[in-house]
Amino acid sequence: MITIPNIPESVVARHGSKAWPMGLAGAALLVIGSLLSWSIDPQVLGNLSISLNPGGLQIMVIAQGLIAVILLLADKGPLASLDQFADTALGLRALATWTLIFMTMVVVAITVEAGGLVNVEPGAWICFLGAVLLFASSRLVLPTETRHLSEASLPGWVEILIICVIMAALLFGTAYALGLDDAWQFVFFLVFVMGLVITATRAGALSWLGSITTRRRRVLILAAFTVTFLFPLTQGGSDANMSIAAQVLVFAAAAMGLNIVVGLAGLLDLGYIAFLGAGAYVGAALSTSGFATIGWKPPFIVVVLVAGCFSGTLGLIIGSPTLRVNGDYLAIVTLGFGEIFRLTMFNLDGNNGPNLTHGPNGIPAIPDLEFGSFNFGDTHVLFGVPLARFSNYYFLLLLLIAFIILVFYRLNTSRIGRGWVAIREDEKAAEAMGVNVFGLKILAFVVGAFLAGMAGAIKAHVDVSVTPDQYIFLESAFLLAAIVLGGMGTIVGVLIGAVILKLLPEKLRFFADYRLLLFGLLLVLMMRFRPEGLIASRRRQLEFHEEDEELALRVEGDIAEVVT
Amino acid sequence: MDTFVQQLVNGLTLGSLYALIAVGYTVVYGILQLINFAHGEVFMIGAFGALTTSLVLFRGQTSIWVLPFMIIGAVIASVGTAVLMERFAYRPLRNAPRLAPLITAIGISIFLQEFVRLNYNQVPFTSWNPFNLPDAKALIPFPQIDVVTGPAFEIGGVTIQRAAIFTIGALLMCSALLWYFVNRTKTGRGMQAVSQDADTARLMGINVDRIIVVAFAVGAVLAAVAGVAQGLQNNNIGFRMGFLAGLKAFTAAVLGGIGNIAGAVVGGLVLGVVEAMATQYIPGQFGGGPWKDVWAFVLLILVLVFRPQGLLGAKAVDRA
């Protein structure tokens, strides 16, 4: 891997004093350059051709410049008191590096999209120069001792305010990101966000946030739910993104269910999609579609419960013989069961079995749900914002996922959860301690299947048609990847993993052909470099990095801090 | 009676394919306790290797003398893939918890499928196709080599296809060579030792890393032969041919006893015959072609319930 060599001490000593003014100059250039035009061609990267009217990317660069100013002033100047807590030097280095990367990409992108280096206007070059200056200055700034940020204390209401502000920023940021049609702009936005996050991490801000949120957990959860609830209202009546959001929620719900099986109980299930599919088929067969194959038409709540029970029973059937044997066998058997399910659904079309599923054509034309007079297909108006079909399903899915998260949380913090941890760590020892290994394993399987069944019943209505093609092994692989990517056994991690895996392919359309190729590569790289996932539970991290001394010390320190 | 023998022949043909691929699974599992999900893709790449050799060196020719070269091409392609896989993806994860290599294997499997699909007829990121290879996004016809394809033999009311003879013959020959290799050569005995106890084998002076590479290579060679056989039988290959074949082959390996090479062969043959018989003899709506795969997996579940160590006894048994 490339390392940027540290500037030798002698140079730092000689030029150290120039670092600060150079940094300010760099930041100033960034801001000024962003106000000018970057490219003659207005179609490139969302119209960066008008002076004094910054486009999306230019605003991002202005933001980066302003943050650089704040960090510099904290290093030496009016905001010096912040320097005690924030590691401004490291933060500045991260910010400068990312800004340089950002500007380089901008120049490259403009060159490629507009066809030639000559199309890059002076404004962009000024920004580039500013980024280079900033980068140089950050290398010359000396890091200083800092106190741990958790010792910084602010009045309670300020902390709550900060949480709300961050949540609101997340909300509008997501709405903005989803609204970006140009894939290049989306990529740049991602780079910008990543740069900010890494800067915040290096500067210590993220761990400070972590300690705030630990103290104000209730506020955080409430804010998070309010924000997700308000999301459809930011869409201004457009349903296109809500369709993606609804699919993301279904996927996340299924991932949470799988999280119970894989993350908590450690049972490797590669055929989980079959449970989702079973629920969907039950939901479709019992719906009022013209192609529905069963004559009974119960109210929707009953359908959801029946779907859950059906999937749960399937889980029981498949779990009983196989949970007694080795974990690897379980993986293959569940994979085989997933295929059995798909083939059975494919075959039950009257030719090779009773006509329950219409075979490969599936059950189409599933009508929208209707609770009394509230038809999910109609557009309703809430606070002046029209909410169309997918927004309605979005709210229903929010309810579902809240329920699943609740089940997950309660199970995790109960005796059952501890039993699962014991089984995961060492089955024989757990059995010796009196844990009912087989019973708990079956429970995990059945609960996971039940939740998937419920999610499937709703998915049938969101998707309007149910076909066997939707429930192939690849989907199970995606679900598993979401959990592993996000962090097995954690709630936030799995949600993030699910969102990333479902959202990115939708937005990065020009990847469409290479989507699966990159997915496979992602799995391999992930398991090689960060197998515990993005948001790791401490235990996992230690498990995967057994030889990492530094990590062990850090974890010890964190645990000690929480205890004292 | 004729139908029974006919389906028996069909089943043995199908089963030989499974057996050839299953050996690869069982050998790797026996030594590393790793289910090499991507082995199905090694099989697929072997078939593509044979096709490429035929198209690049012998375009249009179907003489029987092309066949050995195609097999060599297949072997080079699949062994290369398997060795690279082991070196860059599995070796770093040697000491990681079980989940890591398994997910890596799934990732590799998907990656290889897509890689072949997108880049078979062009160098990645370009449209340079120097040998004018066909597009892999659809099925590609496989060259019909004389002698091993063509009109079938009718022996007393039973039709035996030439490709079937090739497949079964290939299995017999490969099994004999494999037996000799494992039991009579030093490396082969090393493999046996490592699968029994890797640490002790290391203490005895056996280079465990090299043995593992050999294990992967051995599995890949057999998979390559299976790839050529399937191409000859079905007259076409596609980038997706590895998935289901791999799954069934692992079923066969478990059926025969995981870690047990003879078990893999027996398991493959049994699985093939069961599938063929189920197609013919299960009456009513649940018989016939479409349910063939379902019976294979039902058999797997039954075996795991009643005899988890497989028909011939597993050599790397690890009951929960």
Add this chain to the structure above:
Amino acid sequence: MHQRSVVRVGAPLIIAALALSACGSRNDSTTGAASGDKIAVIGVMAPLSGDLSALGLGIQHSVELAVKQANANKTIPGWTLKVEAKDDEAKPDVGKNAATAFAGEKNVAGVVGDLNSSVSQSTQPVLATAKIVQVSPANTNPTLTQGADFKTAPKRTYDTYFRTCTTDSIQGPFAARYLFQKAGITKVATIHDKKTYGQGLVEAFTAEFTKLGGTVVAAETINPDDSNYSAVISKVKPKGPKAIYYGGEYPNAGPLSQQMKAAGLNVPLMGGDGIFDPKYIALAGATATGDLATNVGAPTDQSDAGKKFLADYAAAGYKDPAAAYGGYSFDAANSIINALKVSLKDAKDVASARQATIDALGKVSFDGVTGPVAFDQYGDSTSRVLTVYKIVNGAWAPVNTEAFK
């Protein structure tokens, strides 16, 4: 240590950014808009990737050719037409997403698609709700226009759906009559792939064949994902059929034919328009000689209009051939263009003209490359000409063209 990880992520990003610059836009469009003209989009939904891409790309390019000619001739004054193609991968799910995307775009005036009847089953409701006309060049299943009870009580379910090809209620019996009356074959085994198209075709065939007096000695199904059909062939062979009638598409039919002959079942395989493609011959190999297929309409290269279409298509320089449905897609696109001539004349924008387009499309009548193009009260084509083709010398050759009565 900190810089390392930061740069570690940054460097690949730069490389990735440079590499990604090779990727282009996904959507195809033809002809830039003449300044001042309003834009109407004709969508195309077909399998542009995967096994059936040969057929799908032919559909896409034929529509593009029609639109190019219309723009060049300024067929609709004040409006420029563009083509937007979306891949449905021959899967109902993906097709539904493509249709949903079209339904959400305001300037889509009509869609040519899908190829597979099973996919259209999912896309019909979506486009009908958005009142966008859909003309299929290749769907042959009768239920799509005449409802689930088409045999006893035909009823038009979606008034936005039309097709330029005939249905299986005509194609199946046509094949049955050819086999029984012209080829003298009285014992047939049927195989299908369980999808809407194949199953419907075989059902129509069987009904007519048994009515004429023939016997269907075996009726089997295969799983389209399967590549080895020896078990099914072994089941069918002892019953001694003199021909196999296959309902499905060429990725399965080709290997089936080859394996059949290799297993000693040396009888011709006959199928519908789904197997009528040069790729079938490639997959079926040298033993395919004598296999039969029906296709809707007269052979494109036999009529003058058809010859001109093929010449124009070749001159336009598309990478992929027009394939079996090129002519039908060309006619489908032109039928939409003819309807738009009427409905867009005084319209302010595309969305408001949608109902008018539906009405106008029902009334179009012109001479297309496949024959006279007009629609009946169900949206079906009024032309009922079909052709039987046989493989001779490694290519499809027409043997019998007639109108079905």
